[in-house]
Amino acid sequence: MEFLLDDLTSTFSEVPAGVAFLRIVSAVVLAAVIGLERERRKKPAGLRTHILVSVAACLFVILGQEIAALDFGGDAKRVDPLRMIEAVTAGVAFLAAGLIFTSNGEVRNVTTGTSLWLAGAVGLGCGAGQIALAAMATGVVMFVLMLLRQLEKLMGTH
Template sequence: MFCYRGDLVEVFISIINSDSATMVSRLILAAVLGGIVGVEREYNKHPAGFRTHLLVCVGACLVMLMAMFGFQQFMEEHGEFVNYDPSRLAAYVVSGIGFLGAGTIIVQGYTVRGLTTAASIWVVAGIGLSIGVGMYFAGIFTTGIVILSLIFLNRVEDSFFKKRKGVDAIVIHATAKDTTLLTIISIFEENNVKVKKVMVERAPSSDNENLLRYQLKVLYPDQDVKLTTIEKLYKINQVHKVYSL
């Protein structure tokens, strides 16, 4: 029995010291770091949330691990015939992740939304690559910077830049129809008002079950345009209430 336990200890130690343990630990760390960024995106209801960021980070880490460990045996057997560069796979991840990020960008007239989420996906891929290659400090430190920028800089933008640029928050209660949001956005664009963000939820304590609450962050050119735009919004048949926050 003692020898059997000793064999188990030796096997356990060999597993810990093996490349498999290194790869598993790096994949877990990549999942944690990518998930942290994804939680913030998921909480703020952005197109790419927790699962997307986690999967991107883990996938990038896996590609880097494959580049580092996947071809060791082949290199040992054919080292004199092969000129191998592990950074090639990393380069494909950096360029290929752009297609996924582009799917989160929404263009409506003069308004572009989703750029921050696309950038966070791209950064998360970089974090996964750094963890996969063993640059733990760089990956963790970068995650900290990303979280700080997404949470605290967003507050700075809402407070400081709102005052400087005239960004305003407007709330519209309107009947839910396929063309309601399109009509609202069209009025803003006709008056050269830039829509920075759109949030849609069911209006609270409403007798009409189809009444939705649209909250938009907009940038007015001047005060006259603001008043004109609000007046036009009131004339939409589906609109029940309009007010600024």
């Protein structure tokens, strides 16, 4: 058991374990804020789904940083962080698209699909160490999801 604790407190090649933990926890907390709002509205993707998407995206970034630090010998290492972002974005977009459907000629769950996509972006930000940026985006999203909904009701468009 002691060797496990030693591993948890050590550093990886690029990201110290404590920093990685902080990034993952930040991804959980920020995605939970968005997921709770969706859960409260009884949408198909709620708290757990948003958290899982965000943590996965965060982990992909951290793993990308770790893999980039490995020595593959000579010029064998080719790192392109945009590929990682594109892969996460495509995967989350696939999940989000699965939530969106048409019922009686009306498109449903577009906002939830979009919030899930955004949870992936929040996770990417946390994984890259841009927790403040991810938190700002989460704040803006909550403004859009909660306050603009009230404005839509006042205008009679919701």
